[in-house]
Amino acid sequence: MEPLPEPLLAFDLPTGPTIELANRVDSLVNRYRQHRDAGRILPNSVEAIRVELTYHSNAIEGSTLTLRDTQLIIEGREPNTGKSLREIYEARNHDFALRFVERGALSHPVTEQDILDVHALVMKDIDVQGAGRYRVDRVLITGTRFVPPGPHKFPQLLSAIVERANRPAIHFVVQAAELHYNLVAVHPFADCNGRTARLMMNYYLLRNGFPHTIIPVDRRPEYLAALEEANAGHCEPFLGFVLDCVANSIETLIGV
Numbered sequence: 001m002e003p004l005p006e007p008l009l010a011f012d013l014p015t016g017p018t019i020e021l022a023n024r025v026d027s028l029v030n031r032y033r034q035h036r037d038a039g040r041i042l043p044n045s046v047e048a049i050r051v052e053l054t055y056h057s058n059a060i061e062g063s064t065l066t067l068r069d070t071q072l073i074i075e076g077r078e079p080n081t082g083k084s085l086r087e088i089y090e091a092r093n094h095d096f097a098l099r100f101v102e103r104g105a106l107s108h109p110v111t112e113q114d115i116l117d118v119h120a121l122v123m124k125d126i127d128v129q130g131a132g133r134y135r136v137d138r139v140l141i142t143g144t145r146f147v148p149p150g151p152h153k154f155p156q157l158l159s160a161i162v163e164r165a166n167r168p169a170i171h172f173v174v175q176a177a178e179l180h181y182n183l184v185a186v187h188p189f190a191d192c193n194g195r196t197a198r199l200m201m202n203y204y205l206l207r208n209g210f211p212h213t214i215i216p217v218d219r220r221p222e223y224l225a226a227l228e229e230a231n232a233g234h235c236e237p238f239l240g241f242v243l244d245c246v247a248n249s250i251e252t253l254i255g256v
Helices: 017-037 043-060 067-074 085-107 112-122 151-165 172-186 193-207 217-231 236-254
Strands: none
Touching (some): 043 193, 085 193, 112 151, 172 193, 172 236, 217 236
């Protein structure tokens, strides 16, 4: 098998400590599906998870909105405190993008157009020129020495990312984590790469019978450290982190 073009990484089946995490996830997702099929996952619980996901994903990127602010915006109401128009758009847009992800996950596998459409929704009314369009310049990421590839490599890289996301699954969470990491590593957009990658991770998981997965803002340092490890070629910490977030999100939803 030909090696993947840099900076893409191929995530392997869990080894060592992550095997236990993978087994925990497998057991929990089976319980979740039993709850779902029995009608025990209430619509208001799913809506609460949507609000949480939007709040945490934006907070990871520096949004000062509270969970309550986020809920009010998603409900079409003004937040109680003075917040920037951009932060209000970010909450509204993320919810729009998440609902697009939910619909798409029910209808078809991940496509490159889905990635562009999700980004377009995330950036609606924030960056008219950049929304849903790949960057045309080099970019540096604050806080890391990792340098994403130039845009001339995007056709090959994005095609490989999508192809790998749609190959026969070695383990659904392994491939979801790989999709997330590779999108962040390529960094194809001028802004909102992290939010887009987390949404596409959820696209893949929802399509394969998992509930929404939240990466909590209070685990941001651990999240960034695991991404940095992956930048150095060590996938296991990031895979373990994603497995743990998937397990915790399921436990929250089904009340374990």
